[in-house]
Amino acid sequence: MRPKKRHVLLLWMLVCSGMTEAIEPISTSIAVGMAAALTGFLASYQNIFYYFHECCRPEWISFNRTGLEADLERKLFGQHIASRIILKAVNGFMSNENPKKPLVLSLHGWTGTGKNFVSQLIAENIYKEGMDSSFVHVFTAELHFPHASHFETYKTQLQQWIKGNVTNCAHSMFIFDEMDKMQPGLIDSIKPYLDYYDKLDGVSYRKAIFIFLSNAGGESIIQTVLDFWKEGKDREELELRDLETQLSLSVFNTKKSGLWHTSLIDKNLVDFFVPFLPLEYRHVVQCAMAEMKARGVRPDHSVAEQVASDLVYFPKAERVFAVKGCKTLESKLDYYT
Ligand SMILES: *[C@@H]1O[C@H](CO)[C@@H](O)[C@H](O)[C@H]1NC(C)=O
Ligand SMILES: *[C@@H]1O[C@H](CO)[C@@H](O)[C@H](O)[C@H]1NC(C)=O
Numbered sequence: 001m002r003p004k005k006r007h008v009l010l011l012w013m014l015v016c017s018g019m020t021e022a023i024e025p026i027s028t029s030i031a032v033g034m035a036a037a038l039t040g041f042l043a044s045y046q047n048i049f050y051y052f053h054e055c056c057r058p059e060w061i062s063f064n065r066t067g068l069e070a071d072l073e074r075k076l077f078g079q080h081i082a083s084r085i086i087l088k089a090v091n092g093f094m095s096n097e098n099p100k101k102p103l104v105l106s107l108h109g110w111t112g113t114g115k116n117f118v119s120q121l122i123a124e125n126i127y128k129e130g131m132d133s134s135f136v137h138v139f140t141a142e143l144h145f146p147h148a149s150h151f152e153t154y155k156t157q158l159q160q161w162i163k164g165n166v167t168n169c170a171h172s173m174f175i176f177d178e179m180d181k182m183q184p185g186l187i188d189s190i191k192p193y194l195d196y197y198d199k200l201d202g203v204s205y206r207k208a209i210f211i212f213l214s215n216a217g218g219e220s221i222i223q224t225v226l227d228f229w230k231e232g233k234d235r236e237e238l239e240l241r242d243l244e245t246q247l248s249l250s251v252f253n254t255k256k257s258g259l260w261h262t263s264l265i266d267k268n269l270v271d272f273f274v275p276f277l278p279l280e281y282r283h284v285v286q287c288a289m290a291e292m293k294a295r296g297v298r299p300d301h302s303v304a305e306q307v308a309s310d311l312v313y314f315p316k317a318e319r320v321f322a323v324k325g326c327k328t329l330e331s332k333l334d335y336y337t
Contacts, residue, residue, distance in 0.1 A: 016055040056135060056169035060128045063094035068125040075121065075290055076114050077326070078283035081240050082107070082274050089272050090122055093209070101196045102208040104269055106179075108217035108247060109276025112325020115213045119175050122211070126173070136173045137165060141181035148183060155189035162193055163203060170207040179214035187212070194269040212270075220250045221275045222321065229320055235277070243275045278321035284308040287326035291333055307332050 054060050068090060072083040086105070093103040107115040120131055127133035139145075145154045165172045176187070193205040224243055228235060279287075288304035307329065313319035 016053065016057070054129055054134055056171060060133075061126060061135065061169075061171045063090070064125045065091050065094075068121060071121045071125065072118075076118060077286040077290075078235075078279045079114055079118075079276055080236050081238065081243070082109075082114070082118065082276050085240065085272050085274050086118060086122065090126075090209075094126065099206045101269070101271075102194055102205050102210055104194050104210045104212075104271050105274060106212040106214070106270045106272070107274045107276060108214055109221055110215060110218040110278050110321075110325060112322070112327030113276035113279055114326070115276055116177065119211050119213065122209075123173060123175075126171075126209075133173075135165070135169045135171060136175070137161070138175045138177060140177045141183075142178070145182060145186060151183055151186065154183075154186060158186070159189055159193075162190055162205075162208075163201070166193070166205050166208050167203050170204060171209075173209040173211070175211045175213065177213050179212045180216045191269065217247045217250045217273075217275070218278075220246045222278050225277050226315070226318075226320065229318075235280075238277070240275070244273060247275055248273050279325045280320060281308050281313070281322070284311060284322050284326055284329070287329050288333060291329055295333075303333075303336050307336055 065087075069087055072087060076083055089103065089105060093099055107118065109115055123133065123136050124130040127136055130136075131138075139158075145158075162174065165174075176182070179187070190210075192200055193208070194210060198204065198206075221243055224246065225235065225238065228238055228242075285301075285304045285308045288307045289299040289301065292299040292304070308322075310332065311328075312323045314321055314323055
């Protein structure tokens with residue numbers, strides 16, 4: 001490393017960490033001298049460094065409530081229950097200076113109903129860099145934990161990753177995608193971190209956010225929504241309590257849910273089970289309109305309807321819900337526009 005570069009790196013470390021932790025590896029006398037010499041420089045350039053390098057600081061991490069509310073309202077369709085819970089949960093957690101435990105959300109529902117999308121909206125309204133933030137971590141079974149035989153290694157590794165990242169930044173966010181593909185028990189290895197401890201080995205996990213995504217429970221949600229539909233009731237009248245008990249039971253008892261018989265549920269460490277409802281034709285139309293808008297083309301309702309009517313719907317007889325929700329819409333739109 002060339003001297004100049006090293007300077008910049010050191011400076012960055014000092015600025016980002018508030019000067020104390022980064023000094024430790026260097027001998028104290030050198031550090032004191034350097035720090036003194038740098039103080040003036042730091043004072044004037046600090047803001048510029050905050051500006052260019054992502055740090056674990058409010059300049060880069062701060063919750064925008066109005067932003068999340070607006071995003072959920074304008075960009076997420078057909079999920080009145082999920083919208084409400086997510087906003088309440090994240091807002092409550094982020095405005096609490098002293099949370100007693102990390103926020104743990106478990107999002108459930110059929111493919112394409114918006115689980116990943118919602119995680120992204122949460123990240124974008126907390127981290128300036130959104131999903132690209134170095135404080136947002138996504139784990140998938142296929143990518144991070146592919147081999148059943150390495151179970152023990154994965155458990156240790158996962159613990160180390162979480163611990164390492166939370167040590168770096170208390171406001172870290174961890175998203176576990178495709179929980180249903182994870183080996184039962186793997187997630188139990190991080191249970192202590194989700195619990196009501198003040199500190200574990202000197203690290204506090206209370207400001208972290210954990211989000212689990214899974215299709216598990218999707219079928220029980222669909223059944224409830226379908227029954228509602230058959231009774232001719234308005235979907236918006238569905239409430240969390242209509243779904244919640246059934247949902248947590250089916251998640252707990254489904255072997256392939258990633259949360260099968262997990263003590264996370266036993267011990268009430270999951271703060272919210274969030275159901276995502278299957279999407280109807282009209283929601284797919286809304287998704288298509290929003291997607292056109294996002295692409296900067298004028299939203300064309302007839303195109304949106306055409307795209308939506310070409311999708312496959314279930315159950316076979318009634319054709320109420322889109323099999324893939326809004327998932328394959330982007331490529332479909334390419335074809336029509
Ligand atoms: C919060 O989000 C709103 C709506 O997206 C936006 O107009 C506003 O500038 C954001 N505020 C901050 C501080 O980023
Ligand atoms: C943070 O998590 C990532 C996985 O997303 C891992 O590769 C990295 O080693 C972790 N960092 C620390 C300091 O443990």
